[in-house]
Amino acid sequence: MANILKFLLPKDRVFYSLFEKAGENIEKIAEKLTQLVNEPDFNVRNTIIKEMEDLEHQNDELTHQIFVELGKNFITPFDREDIHSLATSLDDIADFIYAAGKNINFYKVDPNDQGILKMATVIYDAVLAVNEAVLELRNLKNTQKIVECVIKINSIENQADDIFDLSIEKLFDSDVDAKTLIKKREIYQILELATDKCEDAGNVIESIVVKYA
Amino acid sequence: MANILKFLLPKDRVFYSLFEKAGENIEKIAEKLTQLVNEPDFNVRNTIIKEMEDLEHQNDELTHQIFVELGKNFITPFDREDIHSLATSLDDIADFIYAAGKNINFYKVDPNDQGILKMATVIYDAVLAVNEAVLELRNLKNTQKIVECVIKINSIENQADDIFDLSIEKLFDSDVDAKTLIKKREIYQILELATDKCEDAGNVIESIVVKYA
Amino acid sequence: MANILKFLLPKDRVFYSLFEKAGENIEKIAEKLTQLVNEPDFNVRNTIIKEMEDLEHQNDELTHQIFVELGKNFITPFDREDIHSLATSLDDIADFIYAAGKNINFYKVDPNDQGILKMATVIYDAVLAVNEAVLELRNLKNTQKIVECVIKINSIENQADDIFDLSIEKLFDSDVDAKTLIKKREIYQILELATDKCEDAGNVIESIVVKYA
Numbered sequence: 001m002a003n004i005l006k007f008l009l010p011k012d013r014v015f016y017s018l019f020e021k022a023g024e025n026i027e028k029i030a031e032k033l034t035q036l037v038n039e040p041d042f043n044v045r046n047t048i049i050k051e052m053e054d055l056e057h058q059n060d061e062l063t064h065q066i067f068v069e070l071g072k073n074f075i076t077p078f079d080r081e082d083i084h085s086l087a088t089s090l091d092d093i094a095d096f097i098y099a100a101g102k103n104i105n106f107y108k109v110d111p112n113d114q115g116i117l118k119m120a121t122v123i124y125d126a127v128l129a130v131n132e133a134v135l136e137l138r139n140l141k142n143t144q145k146i147v148e149c150v151i152k153i154n155s156i157e158n159q160a161d162d163i164f165d166l167s168i169e170k171l172f173d174s175d176v177d178a179k180t181l182i183k184k185r186e187i188y189q190i191l192e193l194a195t196d197k198c199e200d201a202g203n204v205i206e207s208i209v210v211k212y213a
Numbered sequence: 214m215a216n217i218l219k220f221l222l223p224k225d226r227v228f229y230s231l232f233e234k235a236g237e238n239i240e241k242i243a244e245k246l247t248q249l250v251n252e253p254d255f256n257v258r259n260t261i262i263k264e265m266e267d268l269e270h271q272n273d274e275l276t277h278q279i280f281v282e283l284g285k286n287f288i289t290p291f292d293r294e295d296i297h298s299l300a301t302s303l304d305d306i307a308d309f310i311y312a313a314g315k316n317i318n319f320y321k322v323d324p325n326d327q328g329i330l331k332m333a334t335v336i337y338d339a340v341l342a343v344n345e346a347v348l349e350l351r352n353l354k355n356t357q358k359i360v361e362c363v364i365k366i367n368s369i370e371n372q373a374d375d376i377f378d379l380s381i382e383k384l385f386d387s388d389v390d391a392k393t394l395i396k397k398r399e400i401y402q403i404l405e406l407a408t409d410k411c412e413d414a415g416n417v418i419e420s421i422v423v424k425y426a
Numbered sequence: 427m428a429n430i431l432k433f434l435l436p437k438d439r440v441f442y443s444l445f446e447k448a449g450e451n452i453e454k455i456a457e458k459l460t461q462l463v464n465e466p467d468f469n470v471r472n473t474i475i476k477e478m479e480d481l482e483h484q485n486d487e488l489t490h491q492i493f494v495e496l497g498k499n500f501i502t503p504f505d506r507e508d509i510h511s512l513a514t515s516l517d518d519i520a521d522f523i524y525a526a527g528k529n530i531n532f533y534k535v536d537p538n539d540q541g542i543l544k545m546a547t548v549i550y551d552a553v554l555a556v557n558e559a560v561l562e563l564r565n566l567k568n569t570q571k572i573v574e575c576v577i578k579i580n581s582i583e584n585q586a587d588d589i590f591d592l593s594i595e596k597l598f599d600s601d602v603d604a605k606t607l608i609k610k611r612e613i614y615q616i617l618e619l620a621t622d623k624c625e626d627a628g629n630v631i632e633s634i635v636v637k638y639a
Contacts, residue, residue, distance in 0.1 A: 071637040178391035178604035211284040316589040378532065391604035
């Protein structure tokens, strides 16, 4: 939005715009991850990773802006600690998704792996639900919708736990060498952490609803 | 307690009951862990792990209730941030104890291992001390008792560090294959984290005593 | 400072002294780390590690004092949450630097390794910048100086990320056995975490500047 318009807005409205931009941003980065894991060419994957890095930097910038606004605004639309936690969770989601993508090429791991493919899909689903919930924050009228999103996020996180357990079990039962095992295990862990952070974001949004709706 | 009774309680009293229930709960889950590590039969261990999972879910529910009450109550018996930190620590204790138990069977690791057995014992001792300190929060009269509990928790956490170091050293000096090494190392790490979280709980309780007693 | 003098100070001034002592302390421990990684003799390294342990304990004590003061003082020079976060970051820096040093001998890893040597140097540089920024907190007049320190810390953290990636890449491409790989990887991770915590400290200081300068 143009800077001139910004001054016409009630000051605390700025938070909604920043959260919505961050939500849009993590949706894009999660989409890039699903592209990446379905891309067989190492170099094309490198190009996608570069795009993910740009999105991750944009998210850093948005998080930074939220913290700056939090420092400047005495009045905030909801608890300062909730704003801080939500910004941190959204930032963490972007960080872990980017880290997963980056490490796939860094470790030269073939993403054509059942665990990795399924994880990328559930991360995308979880991020869509997070983004939907974020969009409802602005008016907080549709509590039912937010509650549904939070339930969905938690259920996806449980799926991710199961995919993780199954992938780790398969990995340890396979005859891969120690190096490959360590690399793949780390990628599964990072992917699973991305869904944990979606759950964190969902929990903060739920606690905002409890207090303000 | 019956819902009807709840309304007769001063609203901020609800936190004590919830913390006491969580304290009781982590004592039960820590007891289950000592049973588990002393149980040679894989299938009996599975039954114990199922019971631990139920206790862990109950703790999630209690933590959730504490956060809901925190959102609803303007007046709290101590600082909101301390209530939040204590609830989080108690939840983390339950999470790590359950994760340790679950991973023993998941990784098919024989718990009849000096490091694992000793860790389970010190975790139980630490949890007993946490629970004792939690029970004193309600009146905050017996500061001396709380201080003793906190000192005990910290001393147990130091013991856990030593057990961890010794176990890792033995593990790396042994001729186990890489997979077993990675599995056992992770179990030691989770067990050690459980005692770290007991220390966190002790630190929050200590800071409450400093402010309110 | 003598206890008698302490009472003549405005109560909220006590935080500056404590932060400055913690800053001095992490500078000393980071200096010890650079000594340690350049020391070929295992036993001399053990002596240095003992000194690092003492410094780490001193930092624990300072952090504890900051939390106690935070509990006692209603008026603080900046936001309570910023004081808490800064104390925690400085404590974490000391913890990770000490842990890195300790694990070098614990795992019997030769510190004469390009990754480890470079990491120790950038950690020292990052800590110097953190300390410089901490010293400016007392009057908050020289905002430009603080901003420069924060930019420097962030740039060093980026360097540390690159050193980490390069070291891990070299490690996985080498023909070391799984045990050595796991040990070295853990040391690189701990060293990298130390620079992350410097970045955290920088971020808190930046947010204080935004609010109060």
